[in-house]
Amino acid sequence: MRVKDSNKRALIFDASLVLMYREGIAGLTMSKLAKKAGIATGTLYIYFKNKEELLHELYVELRHKSQQRFMKNYDSNEPLKIGLKKVWVNYLKHRIEHHKESVFLEQYYRSPYITPEHHKLAEQMKSPVHELIRRGKREMIIKNHVDDEMLFLAMIGFIRELADETMSNVYELNQQRIEQAFQLSWDMIKM
Amino acid sequence: MRVKDSNKRALIFDASLVLMYREGIAGLTMSKLAKKAGIATGTLYIYFKNKEELLHELYVELRHKSQQRFMKNYDSNEPLKIGLKKVWVNYLKHRIEHHKESVFLEQYYRSPYITPEHHKLAEQMKSPVHELIRRGKREMIIKNHVDDEMLFLAMIGFIRELADETMSNVYELNQQRIEQAFQLSWDMIKM
Amino acid sequence: MRVKDSNKRALIFDASLVLMYREGIAGLTMSKLAKKAGIATGTLYIYFKNKEELLHELYVELRHKSQQRFMKNYDSNEPLKIGLKKVWVNYLKHRIEHHKESVFLEQYYRSPYITPEHHKLAEQMKSPVHELIRRGKREMIIKNHVDDEMLFLAMIGFIRELADETMSNVYELNQQRIEQAFQLSWDMIKM
Amino acid sequence: MRVKDSNKRALIFDASLVLMYREGIAGLTMSKLAKKAGIATGTLYIYFKNKEELLHELYVELRHKSQQRFMKNYDSNEPLKIGLKKVWVNYLKHRIEHHKESVFLEQYYRSPYITPEHHKLAEQMKSPVHELIRRGKREMIIKNHVDDEMLFLAMIGFIRELADETMSNVYELNQQRIEQAFQLSWDMIKM
DNA sequence: AATGAATGAGAGTTCATTCAT
DNA sequence: AATGAATGAACTCTCATTCAT
Numbered sequence: 103m104r105v106k107d108s109n110k111r112a113l114i115f116d117a118s119l120v121l122m123y124r125e126g127i128a129g130l131t132m133s134k135l136a137k138k139a140g141i142a143t144g145t146l147y148i149y150f151k152n153k154e155e156l157l158h159e160l161y162v163e164l165r166h167k168s169q170q171r172f173m174k175n176y177d178s179n180e181p182l183k184i185g186l187k188k189v190w191v192n193y194l195k196h197r198i199e200h201h202k203e204s205v206f207l208e209q210y211y212r213s214p215y216i217t218p219e220h221h222k223l224a225e226q227m228k229s230p231v232h233e234l235i236r237r238g239k240r241e242m243i244i245k246n247h248v249d250d251e252m253l254f255l256a257m258i259g260f261i262r263e264l265a266d267e268t269m270s271n272v273y274e275l276n277q278q279r280i281e282q283a284f285q286l287s288w289d290m291i292k293m
Numbered sequence: 294m295r296v297k298d299s300n301k302r303a304l305i306f307d308a309s310l311v312l313m314y315r316e317g318i319a320g321l322t323m324s325k326l327a328k329k330a331g332i333a334t335g336t337l338y339i340y341f342k343n344k345e346e347l348l349h350e351l352y353v354e355l356r357h358k359s360q361q362r363f364m365k366n367y368d369s370n371e372p373l374k375i376g377l378k379k380v381w382v383n384y385l386k387h388r389i390e391h392h393k394e395s396v397f398l399e400q401y402y403r404s405p406y407i408t409p410e411h412h413k414l415a416e417q418m419k420s421p422v423h424e425l426i427r428r429g430k431r432e433m434i435i436k437n438h439v440d441d442e443m444l445f446l447a448m449i450g451f452i453r454e455l456a457d458e459t460m461s462n463v464y465e466l467n468q469q470r471i472e473q474a475f476q477l478s479w480d481m482i483k484m
Numbered sequence: 485m486r487v488k489d490s491n492k493r494a495l496i497f498d499a500s501l502v503l504m505y506r507e508g509i510a511g512l513t514m515s516k517l518a519k520k521a522g523i524a525t526g527t528l529y530i531y532f533k534n535k536e537e538l539l540h541e542l543y544v545e546l547r548h549k550s551q552q553r554f555m556k557n558y559d560s561n562e563p564l565k566i567g568l569k570k571v572w573v574n575y576l577k578h579r580i581e582h583h584k585e586s587v588f589l590e591q592y593y594r595s596p597y598i599t600p601e602h603h604k605l606a607e608q609m610k611s612p613v614h615e616l617i618r619r620g621k622r623e624m625i626i627k628n629h630v631d632d633e634m635l636f637l638a639m640i641g642f643i644r645e646l647a648d649e650t651m652s653n654v655y656e657l658n659q660q661r662i663e664q665a666f667q668l669s670w671d672m673i674k675m
Numbered sequence: 676m677r678v679k680d681s682n683k684r685a686l687i688f689d690a691s692l693v694l695m696y697r698e699g700i701a702g703l704t705m706s707k708l709a710k711k712a713g714i715a716t717g718t719l720y721i722y723f724k725n726k727e728e729l730l731h732e733l734y735v736e737l738r739h740k741s742q743q744r745f746m747k748n749y750d751s752n753e754p755l756k757i758g759l760k761k762v763w764v765n766y767l768k769h770r771i772e773h774h775k776e777s778v779f780l781e782q783y784y785r786s787p788y789i790t791p792e793h794h795k796l797a798e799q800m801k802s803p804v805h806e807l808i809r810r811g812k813r814e815m816i817i818k819n820h821v822d823d824e825m826l827f828l829a830m831i832g833f834i835r836e837l838a839d840e841t842m843s844n845v846y847e848l849n850q851q852r853i854e855q856a857f858q859l860s861w862d863m864i865k866m
Numbered sequence: 867a868a869t870g871a872a873t874g875a876g877a878g879t880t881c882a883t884t885c886a887t
Numbered sequence: 888a889a890t891g892a893a894t895g896a897a898c899t900c901t902c903a904t905t906c907a908t
Binding site: 704705706716717719720725726 | 901902903904905906
């Protein structure tokens with residue numbers, strides 16, 4: 103039965119995210135995971151070879167799903183600032199609305215489970231923004247004397263902090279502040 | 294009698310950082326730690342009541358040591374931009390030269406060991422930069438219409454990404470790029 | 485799935501008694517216990533939350549089982565001396581045939597595991613004999629000027645010593661000696 | 676320095692008794708013992724080869740000291756009942772006033788430390804009462820058809836229970852009850 | 867003789883994984 | 888496919904004993 107199958111996979115992934123978010127990577131045990139997902143421990147091993155592979159597959163899935171969200175509503179025919187803002191806000195919203203996933207990705211990244219393949223996937227996530235930065239430079243709107251990666255890091259780092267502090271209730275975001283924050287980023291990178 | 298070695302605390306802390314950096318919080322076991330530190334497991338329990346307390350005390354110590362580094366060479370009589378740059382660079386250098394410590398602080402922050410007390414300590418670390426931002430606003434140099442915390446997050450997020458990508462060999466920093474990066478931050482926050 | 489073996493609880497209890505009898509409470513370790521019971525250490529923790537609870541539950545079970553044995557074959561319609569003798573012999577036989585259990589109960593009683601609840605259970609064990617003593621006083625057969633508890637202690641102490649010295653091969657009991665011993669107790673308490 | 680030496684031995688013995696009484700044999704660790712005695716753990720190993728020997732020597736000492744107390748004030752020229760009563764009361768008082776010691780002797784008796792030598796010592800303790808019983812039989816005052824050991828056990832078991840229940844506040848002794856209790860024992864063994 | 871830091875074997879317990887049902 | 892009891896290696900921590908001072 104195919105539908106049931108993929109349902110259970112998603113169920114397990116969800117439970118993993120919740121647990122990891124609540125108790126960190128150390129709190130993610132197979133028995134807690136099974137209980138949270140409402141299945142038996144043995145069942146986990148029907149869907150995944152072992153814990154390592156479960157986490158690896160979750161990692162890959164999250165990376166792909168994340169990437170798709172970044173370019174949502176982006177239209178290359180619109181002016182650069184409009185397009186960049188869309189992607190910028192997509193990143194921010196993604197990190198807030200899928201915060202558990204973001205935290206998982208980072209927690210996982212610093213664990214004994216990590217392999218070189220993961221690094222490559224992480225690099226790929228950057229491409230949409232890098233593409234926009236290159237376009238901005240061609241259009242003489244974005245600072246030409248600063249390398250792409252630095253501009254990228256400046257923006258992404260800000261977004262990340264904004265989202266994390268929002269999620270931990272240290273900072274409170276609203277529409278106006280989002281506009282303001284993007285404008286800060288823009289002030290920074292614009293020519 | 295054998296005298297209690299005051300180096301041993303530092304020795305254990307060092308070994309903890311190395312292990313945590315290499316294998317994440319899940320890889321930090323008391324027996325690995327003892328082996329790395331070159332002592333017996335039982336000895337760990339002479340210096341620390343248990344694993345939780347060991348990590349807690351390491352956390353507190355690192356927070357304090359970090360804070361001290363941030364304000365190094367800062368002189369409130371110098372012009373704001375000079376002062377801010379010093380602190381900005383201190384943050385960056387700290388995160389690069391003491392990257393293991395920074396990673397530990399963040400790993401620990403997302404673990405079952407965390408308590409409210411830790412959150413308070415984390416907030417305290419922000420004060421030096423906040424102080425500078427307020428001064429900049431009073432001196433009409435820094436954007437008055439943006440709240441302190443947002444300006445802080447924008448800078449700190451950038452620094453963080455710069456340092457982390459440098460440490461993972463994805464990006465390469467040099468003196469010129471550091472100047473450039475600070476200038477980007479400045480462009481962003483200046484009036 | 486593998487069904488939870490209802491025998492396993494009893495198996496673990498048996499192994500606990502054997503070990504405790506042979507090496508005292510200090511010799512009762514979870515790994516020795518598992519080995520003796522022919523199971524893995526982890527299995528112990530499926531049936532009991534921890535060592536303390538295992539011992540507590542064994543204690544409660546033994547108290548109940550003991551109590552049941554004391555009143556075996558007792559018939560309140562029979563003459564007092566007949567009834568008392570039955571209970572008296574039941575106590576003696578119980579302590580001999582279930583000597584390991586008796587020793588466990590006493591060892592456990594003097595251990596850091598003990599709680600007030602245990603004391604109450606211990607008191608309850610006395611009630612059958614106390615009941616008989618009261619009846620004997622009403623029937624003007626047992627010394628009225630001596631309090632119940634003292635008469636109880638006099639009998640129970642004797643039984644205990646008889647059983648223990650028998651079990652350690654210092655004394656040898658036989659049917660005639662049992663009769664004689666009861667008669668001594670009777671001489672003591674009778675009017 | 677000789678005095679100092681034996682002082683420390685006594686100090687260690689005292690601390691052992693207190694600890695054992697309070698927490699059972701499982702609570703008697705070398706470090707707790709040292710702390711209680713106000714000395715360093717290493718010092719214990721100057722006075723005793725190891726834990727086993729410490730306990731063994733304490734056992735032997737207690738056995739000897741106990742024995743001496745039993746015959747206190749006994750005068751073989753006095754009538755049997757007077758003499759027996761003295762010894763009987765000595766046993767009772769000993770077990771109450773030196774209850775910690777009595778408990779230690781029994782706890783120790785059921786521990787992995789026990790050797791055949793201990794059994795022999797235990798047997799020796801019985802001799803004073805056995806001697807009196809034999810005398811009573813010669814004087815035709817004590818039941819001739821019951822063997823010495825049984826009469827001994829009947830008395831000693833009663834004494835033991837009386838003392839233990841008194842110490843655990845379940846029973847309350849006074850002079851009158853002591854007289855009564857001895858009289859019960861006497862009723863039992865007299866011809 | 868006295869100290870208490872240091873040791874490491876072994877205690878209690880957890881947990882990824884297997885297996886009988 | 889699904890279960891959860893069973894496993895045993897590995898974890899955290901304790902403790903009898905040793906050793907440098």
